[in-house]
Amino acid sequence: MxxxxxxxxxxxxxxxxxxxxxxxxxxxxxxxxxxxxxxxxxxxxxxxxxxxxxxxxxxxxxxxxxxxxxxxxxxxxxxxxxxxxxxxxxxxxxxxxxxxxxxxxxxxxxxxxxxxPAGLSLKEAMIIGTAGFTAALSVQRLQDNGLKPENGPVLVTGATGGVGSFGVAMLSKLGFEVVASSGKKEAADYLISIGASNVIGREEVYNGKIKALDKQVWAGAVDPVGGESLAAIISKIVYGGSVAVSGLTGGGAVPTSVFPFILRGVNLLGIDSVYCQMEIRQKLWGRIATDLKPEExxxxxxxxxxxxxxxxxxxxxxxxxxxxxxxxxxx
Structure with missing residues (x-):
């Protein structure tokens, strides 16, 4: 050297x-x-x-x-x-x-x-990086908690960001109907091109009001946003569904209630990619190189x-x- x-x-x-x-x-x-x-x-x-x-x-x-x-x-x-x-x-x-x-x-x-892992180049690994790994960990945890394509649509918030973009692409590749939420209207074509079935605005996720229990809409969610938006998402998750949260760009306080958890069995899954155990880390990079690897x-x-x-x-x-x-x- x-x-x-x-x-x-x-x-x-x-x-x-x-x-x-x-x-x-x-x-x-x-x-x-x-x-x-x-x-x-x-x-x-x-x-x-x-x-x-x-x-x-x-x-x-x-x-x-x-x-x-x-x-x-x-x-x-x-x-x-x-x-x-x-x-x-x-x-x-x-x-x-x-x-x-x-x-x-x-x-x-x-x-x-x-x-x-075989199936990834060095450059591809860094296109994915921590953002893609965090998305993969979110998908893995949702699947571990029973999420399947037949359960219904899955929401991805902050969808134009790193975690969100890879969450959309990975879920789509696994056969899920993916609803991508973004504040960037001009990014709709991009989100559709990487696998989103539908693109909605932030206000369709959180309109300024949070109900203890709202209409059941999504089977699960990948959420790197947090804050009040996360509270609104939790109230709209179907019975037994899960939300994988990995960020707080929307704030650290989540003004929710116990009702979604005790009346609908909703799971809130904390995603930490920083100190993720090596056994899980290696397994996930293997999946990122195979069944979770986005196209193009x-x-x-x-x-x-x-x-x-x-x-x-x-x-x-x-x-x-x-x-x-x-x-x-x-x-």
């Missing part, structure tokens, strides 16, 4: 916040048993927060962000991995308190690494950028105008 390499570094020295590409060495990376030549990464909401001085994500400076990465092992002190292995590393402390994927090289603890993954790419272009792109993920994924070509 190179003695020096490029990485995007976030710093806040003497309250002078900066995000720029710098030359680093292996000694600048966090500890770990496996050194990876990074080929691709992606841009997630957390990465956007890391690029702002008040994002409250980065634990200490200077720091290399990037919560996702895929690449080739160049050295390993762990017998599970060897030089030349193709691998994925997402979540845990990567890009938060551990140096992340916005670097030509990354040093990662072996316990955080997943072998790249390239259609999910909003933009592909280099490390040098990344500092100016990172804040855009926080502005809410992106449909699809920003992919970082590191190699």
């Amino acid at each position: 190179k003695n020096n390499f490029q990485a995007v570094v976030v710093d806040n020295k003497d309250s002078n916040f900066s995000v720029q590409t710098k030359q680093l060495g292996l000694e600048d990376l966090s500890a770990g048993e496996v050194v990876i030549k990074v080929h691709y990464s992606g841009v997630n909401y957390k990465d956007g927060l890391a690029s702002t001085p008040d994002g409250k994500i980065v634990r200490s400076y200077p720091h290399i962000p990037g919560i996702d990465l895929a690449g080739i092992v160049v050295s390993s002190e762990d017998s599970r991995f060897k030089e030349g292995d193709s691998v994925i590393a997402t979540s845990y402390e990567i890009g938060v308190s551990h140096s992340g994927g916005y670097s030509e090289y990354a040093r990662i603890p072996a316990d955080w690494i997943v072998p790249l 993954l390239s259609s999910f790419i909003y933009k592909e950028v280099s490390l040098q272009q990344l500092p100016e792109e990172l804040p855009k993920i926080l502005e809410g105008g992106i449909t699809g994924r920003i992919i970082v070509a590191v190699e």
Whole structure:
């Protein structure tokens, strides 16, 4: 490997916040048993927060962000991995308190690494990334709790975001009737193209009023939004149905009641992809490479950028105008 390499570094020295590409060495990376030549990464909401001085994500400076990465092992002190292995590393402390994927090289603890499954390229793995993995985990949990296509339509909120888009595509591939909810009317054609059977506005999910029990509409839901919208969804889930919640862009407070749970047997499923157990993580990446793999993954790419272009792109993920994924070509 190179003695020096490029990485995007976030710093806040003497309250002078900066995000720029710098030359680093292996000694600048966090500890770990496996050194990876990074080929691709992606841009997630957390990465956007890391690029702002008040994002409250980065634990200490200077720091290399990037919560996702895929690449080739160049050295390993762990017998599970060897030089030349193709691998994925997402979540845990990567890009938060551990140096992340916005670097030509990354040093990662072996316990955080997943072998790249057959059926996925390194680039495809990062098109999917944490967003797609979170969607896959949501789908898996819904299926574990009895969701089947014959049960009825499934709602996906925040459908143009990363989790939402992959939720739509994965559920559709499994044969579900998917109702995609979005505040972007212009994105309807995109959502239909990735598998939505129907596209509705946010107001059809939550119109400002929440009933303890509303008309039963959806057999299940993938919800990365949370807040009052989630309370409205819970009141409209059919008997025995489930909601998989993974985010809080709509707020952290959920003003619901016990009635949907005790009178309709509704399940509220918490989805955490950060510390998901490795056994489940490997199983899900296997499904993502096979029965959950969306068709035409390239259609999910909003933009592909280099490390040098990344500092100016990172804040855009926080502005809410992106449909699809920003992919970082590191190699």
